[in-house]
Amino acid sequence: MRTKTRVVRTAVIMICLLWTVLGAAQESHVGKLIGNAKRGKELYIRYCVFCHGLNGDGRGESAPYLDPKPRDFTKALFKCRSTPSGTLPLDTDLYDTISRGIHATGMPSWKPLLKQERTDLVAYIKTFSSAFQEEKPGTPVPIPIEPPDSAESIKRGADLFQSMNCWSCHGKDGRGHGPSAAALTDSQGNPITPFDFTSGRRFKCGDTNQDMFRDLLTGLDGTPMPSFAAAMSADQRWDVVHYIRTLSLSGKHMELKHLIGGQ
Numbered sequence: 001m002r003t004k005t006r007v008v009r010t011a012v013i014m015i016c017l018l019w020t021v022l023g024a025a026q027e028s029h030v031g032k033l034i035g036n037a038k039r040g041k042e043l044y045i046r047y048c049v050f051c052h053g054l055n056g057d058g059r060g061e062s063a064p065y066l067d068p069k070p071r072d073f074t075k076a077l078f079k080c081r082s083t084p085s086g087t088l089p090l091d092t093d094l095y096d097t098i099s100r101g102i103h104a105t106g107m108p109s110w111k112p113l114l115k116q117e118r119t120d121l122v123a124y125i126k127t128f129s130s131a132f133q134e135e136k137p138g139t140p141v142p143i144p145i146e147p148p149d150s151a152e153s154i155k156r157g158a159d160l161f162q163s164m165n166c167w168s169c170h171g172k173d174g175r176g177h178g179p180s181a182a183a184l185t186d187s188q189g190n191p192i193t194p195f196d197f198t199s200g201r202r203f204k205c206g207d208t209n210q211d212m213f214r215d216l217l218t219g220l221d222g223t224p225m226p227s228f229a230a231a232m233s234a235d236q237r238w239d240v241v242h243y244i245r246t247l248s249l250s251g252k253h254m255e256l257k258h259l260i261g262g263q
Contacts, residue, residue, distance in 0.1 A: 026038075026123055026124075026126070026127055027123050028091040028094070028095070028119055028120075028122035028123040028126065029091050030091055030092055030095045030115070030118075030119045030122065033115060033116055033119040034119070035091070035116075035119035035120045035121070035122050035123030035124075036120050036123055037120070037123040037124045037126070037127050038124075039117075039120040039123075039124075040120035040121045040122070040123045040124030040125070041124045043113070043117055043120060043121050043124070044121060044124050044125070047110070047113075048121070050062045051063055051066065051070040051106060051107075052070045052071065052073060053070075055074070055128070056072070056073035056074055056125070056128030057072050057073070057074050057128075058070040058071055058072035058073070058188070062106070066105075066106040067193075068105055068186065068190065068192055068193075069186070069188065069190045070106065070107075071107075071222070072188060073125050073128035073129060074128050074129050075129065075187065075222070076088060076129035076131035076132065077187055077221045077222035078093065078094070078097070078221060078222070079102070079204060079205060079220040079221060079222060079223060080093060080096070080097045080102070080204065080205035080206070080220075081093045081138070081218050081221070082140040082141060082214060082218070083137055083138030083139065083140055083141065083218065084138045084139070084141060084217075084218060084227070084229065085218055085219040085221055085226070085227040085229070086138075086221065087135075087137065087138025087139075088131060088132065088135055088136070088137040088138060089137060089138075090137045090140065091119075091122050091126075091137075094122045094125060094126075095118055095119060095122050096206075097205075098110050098113075098118050098121055098122065099111050099118055100206065102204050102205070103202045103203060103204050104195070104196075104199070104202075104204065105204070141214060141217045141218055141229075143210050143213055143214060143217075144234050146209055146210070146213070146238055146241075147235065147238055149209075149242045149245070150242075153238065153239045153242045153243075154239070154242050154243050154246055156236070156239040156243075157239035157240045157241070157242050157243025157244070158243045160232065160236055160239060160240050160243070161240060161243055161244075164228070164231060164232065164240075166240070168180045169181055169184065169194040169224065170194045170195065170196075170197060171194075173198065173247070174196070174197035174198050174244070174247035175196050175197070175198050176193055176194040176195055176196040176197075177194075178194065181193065181194050184224045185224070186222055186223050186224075187221075187222040187223070188222075192223060192224065194224075194225075197244050197247040197248055198247050198248060199248070200248055201245075201248050203215070204220070205220070209238075209241050209242075209245070212241045212244060213237055213238060213241050216228045216232070216237045216240060216241070217229050217237065
């Protein structure tokens with residue numbers, strides 16, 4: 001009888017612990033806001049299910065028509081993070097992605113939703129992967145103060161763009177048509193096109209120089225874009241950022257030349 005009581009008591013304790021873990025995973029924290037997964041599910045079904053699917057696996061009804069494909073939340077691999085490659089994002093990272101959208105993809109900005117609603121969506125998205133129950137997010141990478149954007153920095157960045165083989169994917173002109181581009185796939189095996197740096201001043205994970213520096217530091221998980229945390233120093237990463245900015249400007253210049261008849 002005592003043995004049976006102990007077994008029941010242990011089972012109750014384990015269930016309580018499990019619910020504690022699951023309850024924590026179903027919350028999100030963005031500033032003073034606390035997201036609720038139940039409310040987030042209702043929003044997800046209304047706004048997100050058509051692309052990301054009922055199970056969060058990126059297989060919604062619209063998915064076959066999108067390029068690149070929608071994110072598979074069950075893998076817990078996210079492009080836009082402030083945390084190191086291979087680690088979970090912060091709640092604020094997911095919130096920022098929902099708010100900003102991802103340029104040059106089918107993912108729009110959801111800023112029209114209330115801040116609380118976006119925070120609730122983050123809570124629900126986290127329920128698709130047990131990783132959010134088993135692991136903690138990574139520690140945000142530090143972004144040092146940006147040095148001057150000088151001609152010397154741009155020249156060094158251009159040299160690094162070549163020596164670090166960025167051109168093999170993004171192309172020597174930065175248009176995303178390098179010799180390796182055609183064979184690239186994402187973590188799901190879907191073909192993926194390198195970003196065209198000449199297309200403008202907007203980028204997938206943010207538009208500032210600090211955002212680009214962070215992308216070089218963290219990499220874009222789930223894509224062939226690696227982290228350059230170990231391969232380049234902070235100053236070198238800033239040099240590459242400054243060079244990439246010139247590609248977007250040159251792209252705009254070429255567009256203007258076309259509009260005025262090639263003069």
